[in-house]
Amino acid sequence: MKYSVFNLFILVLASANCYVNIKTVYEWNYLNYTWENKDQMEKAKSSGNYDPYKCVLYDVAKADDGRIFVTIPKEMGNGVPATLATISNIPNPKGQPLNPYPNWGWHNSTWDKKPACDRIINVNRINIACDHLFVMDNGKVEDKKLCVPKLLIFRLKDNELIKTINISNDIANNKAGIGLLVTPMIYVPKGCSRFLDEMIVFIADMKGYGLIVYDASTNRTCRVESDYMKPSDKNFSLGNQSFTYDYGIFSMTPFCNDLYFSAVSSKEIYKIKIKKLLECPGKQEANNHTKLAIKIPSQTGQVTTVGHSIIYNDSKGTSLMGTNVCNKSDNKTVRFPVQLFVALIETKILLKIVTSNN
Numbered sequence: 001m002k003y004s005v006f007n008l009f010i011l012v013l014a015s016a017n018c019y020v021n022i023k024t025v026y027e028w029n030y031l032n033y034t035w036e037n038k039d040q041m042e043k044a045k046s047s048g049n050y051d052p053y054k055c056v057l058y059d060v061a062k063a064d065d066g067r068i069f070v071t072i073p074k075e076m077g078n079g080v081p082a083t084l085a086t087i088s089n090i091p092n093p094k095g096q097p098l099n100p101y102p103n104w105g106w107h108n109s110t111w112d113k114k115p116a117c118d119r120i121i122n123v124n125r126i127n128i129a130c131d132h133l134f135v136m137d138n139g140k141v142e143d144k145k146l147c148v149p150k151l152l153i154f155r156l157k158d159n160e161l162i163k164t165i166n167i168s169n170d171i172a173n174n175k176a177g178i179g180l181l182v183t184p185m186i187y188v189p190k191g192c193s194r195f196l197d198e199m200i201v202f203i204a205d206m207k208g209y210g211l212i213v214y215d216a217s218t219n220r221t222c223r224v225e226s227d228y229m230k231p232s233d234k235n236f237s238l239g240n241q242s243f244t245y246d247y248g249i250f251s252m253t254p255f256c257n258d259l260y261f262s263a264v265s266s267k268e269i270y271k272i273k274i275k276k277l278l279e280c281p282g283k284q285e286a287n288n289h290t291k292l293a294i295k296i297p298s299q300t301g302q303v304t305t306v307g308h309s310i311i312y313n314d315s316k317g318t319s320l321m322g323t324n325v326c327n328k329s330d331n332k333t334v335r336f337p338v339q340l341f342v343a344l345i346e347t348k349i350l351l352k353i354v355t356s357n358n
Contacts, residue, residue, distance in 0.1 A: 026087060028095030031055040031072065033081060034088050036104060044081050051079030059125040061133070063156050069101065069133065074122045074141045082107040083123045084135060102159045117147035124182040129199075130192035131156050136184045136203060148172070149181045151201065151214070163196065165214060171223045172205070172212065179208030187254040187274065200274065202252055202259060209248035211261070213277050222280035226272075228290045231265030251303040253310070255325070260293055260310055262303050269294040269303060269310065294323050 030052040035041040044050035059071040068087045074080045082100035084107075090097055100107055108115050115121060120137055127134045133154040139147035149172045151165040173179035183204040188195045196216060203212035210225040229249040252261035258271040271293040272286065281289065294310060304311050309322040 026068075026096060030094065031057070032092070032095065032097045033085070034090065034097045034099050048078050050081045054079030059123075061126050061128045063128055063133070064131065065156065067156075069126055069128070070098065071123045071126055072098075073124045077142050082120075084120055084126070102154065102161075115146045120152070121147050124180075125184065127184050127186055128156070129186040129188060130195045132162070132195075134184045134186055134201070136181055138181045140180070151184060151203065153196075165201070165221070167203075167212060167221060171221055172208075174205075174208040174210055174223075174225065176208075179205045179210070181212065182206050183250060183252065185252050185254065185259075187259075200278070202254075202277070204249045204252060204261070206247045206250050206264065209263075211249060211252075211277070213280065215278055220280075224277055224280060224286055225283050226286035226290050227283070228268070228270045228287065229261070229263055231263050253303050253305050255305045255310065258293075260303055260305075260325075262296075267296050268292055269296060293325060296321070 032052070033041075033050075035044075041050065054074075054076040055072050056075070057070050058073050061069045063069065070085055070087060072080050072083050072085065074083055082098070082104070084101045085098035086101050088097050088099045106120050108119050108121060117139070120135070121139050122141055123135055123137055125136055133156055135152040135154065137147075137150050137152060139145060139149045148169060149167045151167070152161060153163040153165075154160065155162050167181065169177075172181055181203050183206075185202040185204075187200040187202065188198070189200070190198055199216045201212075201214040201216075203214070205212060205223075209230045210223050211229060212221065212223055214221045231246050231248055247264040249261050250264040252259055254260075254274060257274055259274050259277060260269055260271045262269045269292075270290050272290045276286075276289045308326040309324045311320060311322045
């Protein structure tokens with residue numbers, strides 16, 4: 001039978017000089033779960049709630065306790081029984097099964113019936129900060145809107161849900177009603193002791209070309225749009241494949257009181273003052289306060305920081321790049337070739353998708 005094979009790599013940035021060490025940590029022939037019993041698995045298969053062909057790893061995050069969290073978005077409709085999980089310690093030659101997180105009870109078993117909106121619907125990306133897991137549930141399956149998007153915050157020491165931030169449709173979507181909230185980025189300016197009361201959360205809207213800003217100190221949520229969050233170069237080249245991809249802001253990272261961000265379909269990394277974003281500026285004002293930070297040779301999937309550098313990937317050259325953006329630097333850019341995979345999806349943990357016959 002033909003399945004997708006997933007090789008999970010952990011990227012170690014050993015120093016500010018970005019020495020890169022990559023090793024294979026997990027490998028799957030297909031994704032399976034730790035079922036409550038065999039009957040549960042068989043019913044999931046027969047009903048179409050579990051289809052290995054539709055289960056694709058998307059995002060990953062490692063907690064301090066060693067757990068590795070993964071997301072399995074419902075991009076192809078029904079067939080993903082749990083969209084958020086951890087990698088179990090159960091050995092299996094075809095790949096270690098996934099533990100639904102926090103447990104099976106949090107996951108809707110089907111999407112074509114009325115969903116339970118207090119459960120987890122569909123997750124693309126996650127983040128970990130201050131020993132808490134931030135889960136962006138976009139409330140959609142394929143393009144079908146089931147529930148309002150919500151940000152779930154779990155305390156990792158006991159897996160308890162401690163906060164839910166519902167995002168109304170007028171903020172989650174643009175004026176045309178289009179939006180897809182994917183990436184939560186947490187900024188904690190004063191440390192973790194009071195982060196729930198002081199944190200700032202940025203959420204990327206990849207399809208609606210915008211940014212959601214949540215300020216815990218005022219309990220305010222708003223939407224910010226600018227022309228620099230839109231796609232500017234939709235033509236991609238990965239290996240020998242060329243295609244078009246029309247998506248906006250996807251990845252971002254806070255650094256030195258600025259938020260650096262890049263649209264998926266663009267060759268630029270921009271920055272804007274975090275203080276200005278908290279003012280919820282209109283489009284023209286956001287345009288005026290956005291500055292070009294780095295011009296990159298091709299589109300990038302991920303932007304992050306290491307030391308004084310902004311780290312990103314060059315999708316055309318399949319390499320990691322780092323640009324020192326400190327005021328005292330000369331903005332020197334260093335390239336680190338990576339030959340093990342075609343496209344770099346993450347810089348904290350990397351995924352390679354290939355196809356094989358088993």
